[in-house]
Amino acid sequence: MSHDENVEPKCCRRDFLGKAGVSAFLTAVGLAGVGSLVGLSPSVMPDPSKQFKIGPPQDFPPGTARVFEEEKVVVISDEEGIYALSLVCTHLGCVVTLDKGREQFDCPCHGSKFTMEGMVMKPPAPRSLDRYEVSLVSGGQMMVDQNVRLGPNEKLKV
Template sequence: MSSQKIKQTVDNTPPIESKVRRSLLNGLWMALSGLALAEIAWLVGSFLKPLQSTDSSVQAADIIDAGPVDRFAPNSVTAFPPGRFYLACLEDGGFLALSRRCTHLGCTVPWDPERKQFACPCHASVFDIRGEVIQSPAPRALDRFAVSIENRRVKVDVGTPIRRSAFRKDQVAHR
């Protein structure tokens, strides 16, 4: 009987190999869980981090040198994609930098040189060369950027768009 008792006692205790395997699997499970939590934390951190502009020329100074005054013909519009604006040279030779964003819902508004107007492709708002609303649903004129003329060169400050309700003559920079 003593041999049967010894067999039962030995059979009831888990073998050492089973304990080692269990602790190895527990350690592996903990390591993978920690790795998954670190990845989730990295993703959340990346999502919450503010975006940075990749265009260093605009980011550095927020001033874009559009070129010499003589480059722009009266009653013309020139697109500047890096600065996200149009430079309008009005009939009198004055300059107005207009935002490319429609004031209705923010769609990009292309210039139509044949019709001499900006036409929003999203909801059919139409603006004239000065950014004034010709056809709604846009509630107000296109936003503008500050323009200065230094040494016969046109410079546009694209740091902050200037919200406006309508066109005024004092918004134009003259040669």
């Protein structure tokens, strides 16, 4: 068989072995990298409990709005019932302040405003304040559970 020395074979064994080696290395590094990413997300989050007791319903007559600073929650009572709103602005996580005179929540960072029901009055907040479940537990106490989010206007009837 004649062999033209100027024409290199398109693939040869050495090329194949080299490429296979590089591919295997990159695959191993890639998989190890992706595998390591899993470790960045802990399976149990180190946060404090998201449930806390707030006292009996009679401590919250209609017209009450009590702020729980550490939990960043406000518990409000009106004629229709009792409900808990998050004080964390849905825009960028600043803590909103309660303006009792105007009956609204103001965010100091970017000027979002919310009604006493948590609805957005003024953007940039993209959605209303989170509303958490309030329930009656043993001993006549009420408990706020920040793991359970409720829809708008859901309140605990007492």
